Every structure is written in structure tokens, then in C-alpha cells.
Amino acid sequence: MAMTADEIAGLIRAGLPDADVTLEDLAGDGNHYRAHVVCPAFRGKTRVQQHQMVYQALGGRMGGVLHALALTTAAPE
Amino acid sequence: MTDANPVYARIENDVRSHPVVLYMKGSPVFPQCGFSAQVVQVLSELGVKFQSYDVLADDSLRQGIKEFSNWPTIPQLYVQGEFVGGCDIVREMYMGGELAEFLREKGIETDNTAA
DSSP, X not given: OOOOHHXXXXXXXXXXXXXXXXXXXXXXXXXXXXXXXXXXGGTTOOHHHHHHHHHHHTTTOBTTTBOEEEEEEEOOO | OOOSOHHHHHHHHHHHHSSEXXXXXXXXXXXXXXXHHHHHHHHHHTTOOOEXXXXXXXXXXXXHHHHHHTOOSSOEEEETTEEEEOHHHXXXXXXXXXXXXXXXXXXXXXXXXXX
């Protein structure tokens, strides 16, 4: 079952309420997304930890229904 | 990792026995997934020698590595026993030249001209 961009962004924002989430549907097939997440809670975290926080927000869907979500993360400037 | 899953001990041993370890789908010559292929490509461009394990050949490893690293996807790169990241992070680090620097700091030989 594919997920829509809005569903994915919604889950990330629900888990990381202050996050600025940009989502692109790369292939237009509802299966290949690129997400950029900027969140104050990322400050002082390693990249791995930042990605883990996003995956946590996605509640186990990453690697399951969400196979191809390219992710970049950053703390706000 | 004190959990009883025996595959954890195997992973622990693997990542400590080899300086650079890649858990991937398929082999470096025949990657079975585009994300795994990308990480192989990056390591090859940097001239880094690495040990790879095909998670498709071993279902307990495929599940175990995800739990071990608390990371939901394959590929996964380890350097000197430390989890570095998956495809996105490896690619991001490579683009900025950060990966080559990180590898050198960890005492891994790279081909400097490619960095």
C-alpha cells in the first residue's frame, strides 16, 4: 500500500511538531519520495539520531510500506 | 546490546573484525537494490576496501541488523565498529567530502585523488 505525500508529512509533523517538512514525490508513483526535515529538536544530535527521530515519527513504516524515502535532516540555522 | 538474539553477537563480531563493513542486498558486483548499489559506488570511488554481507542470503541477519542498529533499512555502513548510516547519510557525507575525511580520521585508507 503506497502512502501519499500528505500522509507521510503528516506523520512526521505529528511526531516532531516543530518540524518544517518538505516532501517531494520523485517519480509521481506514490512510492519514491524525498523528504527534507528541519527541526529544532535536531540540535546537538548526530545525523543518525536525527534520522532515527524521523523514522520513529513514521512509526515503523520506514522499510515496510515506505521503501523509498530519501531523507535529509538539519537543525534550523 | 545484551539481548539474547544470537545474531547480535555475530554482528558485533563482524563489525569489530573488519574496519569497514557494509550490510547490503546482494553483492558488490551484483547489488540487488539501488540504495545498496549507491553505497558500493561511493566506497569504490573513494577506493575503500570493505567487507560486505548480503542480508538477502540470511533472514535472521536481515532482521537482526535492523534491530541491532535501530535502523529500519538496508544498506547499513559500519566503520571501526561504529554505525555511520544508510544510503542517504553516506551519500550526503560523500558529497560534502566529509566521508573521506571521516574515513581518514578513523584510519581507513582511501584513494585521496577521488575525495
